[in-house]
Amino acid sequence: MEEYGLYIHFPFCIQKCYYCDFNSVAWQDDLAAEFFTALCEEIKLVAADYDYPQLKSIFLGGGTPSCFSGQTIAELLSVLEDEFRLKTELEVTIEANPGTVDQNKLEIFKEVGINRLSFGVQSFDNRILNKLGRIHTAQKAEKNYYLAREVGFANINLDLIFAIPGQKLSQWKVTLESALQLAPEHLATYNLKIEPGTKLGKDLAQGRIEPVCQDLDLEMYQLTKKLLIDNGYEHYEISNFAKPGYRSEHNQIYWQNEPYLALGPGAHFYDGEFRGNNLESIGEYINVIKDGEKPVEIEESLSREDKIIETMILGLRLKEGISTLEFEERFGESVHNIYNEELKKLNKQGLIEINSQQIALTEKGRVLANDVLAEFIL
Numbered sequence: 001m002e003e004y005g006l007y008i009h010f011p012f013c014i015q016k017c018y019y020c021d022f023n024s025v026a027w028q029d030d031l032a033a034e035f036f037t038a039l040c041e042e043i044k045l046v047a048a049d050y051d052y053p054q055l056k057s058i059f060l061g062g063g064t065p066s067c068f069s070g071q072t073i074a075e076l077l078s079v080l081e082d083e084f085r086l087k088t089e090l091e092v093t094i095e096a097n098p099g100t101v102d103q104n105k106l107e108i109f110k111e112v113g114i115n116r117l118s119f120g121v122q123s124f125d126n127r128i129l130n131k132l133g134r135i136h137t138a139q140k141a142e143k144n145y146y147l148a149r150e151v152g153f154a155n156i157n158l159d160l161i162f163a164i165p166g167q168k169l170s171q172w173k174v175t176l177e178s179a180l181q182l183a184p185e186h187l188a189t190y191n192l193k194i195e196p197g198t199k200l201g202k203d204l205a206q207g208r209i210e211p212v213c214q215d216l217d218l219e220m221y222q223l224t225k226k227l228l229i230d231n232g233y234e235h236y237e238i239s240n241f242a243k244p245g246y247r248s249e250h251n252q253i254y255w256q257n258e259p260y261l262a263l264g265p266g267a268h269f270y271d272g273e274f275r276g277n278n279l280e281s282i283g284e285y286i287n288v289i290k291d292g293e294k295p296v297e298i299e300e301s302l303s304r305e306d307k308i309i310e311t312m313i314l315g316l317r318l319k320e321g322i323s324t325l326e327f328e329e330r331f332g333e334s335v336h337n338i339y340n341e342e343l344k345k346l347n348k349q350g351l352i353e354i355n356s357q358q359i360a361l362t363e364k365g366r367v368l369a370n371d372v373l374a375e376f377i378l
Contacts, residue, residue: 009264010062018133018199023266047083057250066096070108099136124178157186185246321360
């Protein structure tokens, strides 16, 4: 039986953060209610299209899913249970802004089957949080982390951002140490990419801020690896660290290039044969569903070459890299036949390591990952 991950995109936040270029808008009561009605209908359309499929993970992301009430999230999960087959011991994650939850909401999340919280903390420095346009404080993040523990959540991720304009290495170290004191099961650490169209992007274009230099960015990354590994976290993906047994099951579906369905405005899906995305406009998304149609904007069949490229680029992000046996079973040809010259070159440069079973990035390769992965575009 084909199993899928399921991603659901909630395109609302209390306010837009200064670095965010995701498909999200500031909260509007009426529009949010219309969106949710449409989302429940989209669930039924997709479930019918895939003949009552089985899910092995659910990820509620955004945007900020935790902007919605606990009762609304409970209703959503009830619809999912009706329309999909759910695998036993399913990982169900919700992204939450620490400024949008309280004890009651966390209790409802736990009661309805959410078993993994992903808190968008980003920093434990209030000056940095203010620069990023976050609505919470470091104190609020810490308080709601402990509330989540009291409610019974035993699997919590913290998202953190570094390489923020004006940020010092010492400030980033304080944030990492503050996170370690909380001892979450998982940490996702991202260096900030300033995107055009965001507030920070406009500030950069007008010379009001300067990006962090590459050397400092690298220092911050290396400090992250050292501190987290020294404190018992496995560096299992370029940006992700987990205590033993707490890797993100859903995100591993992406990195292993396995099929996943996606719902909500602008959500991207890959069902094993077709890759595509929904309409980004919330209004268009709602109207198409009202007409009884799936809100898919683009859907394209992937060639064998496309699947090979994506398997390499995504799989090499993981600590284990690519299994040469699984690759050959999937594509009917040795990875060494397809990428002979590229593998020899990167191995000689010390960017990948090759043995009889695996091909993986070296530590040097992880630092230069974007350049290394570009070599596998056929």
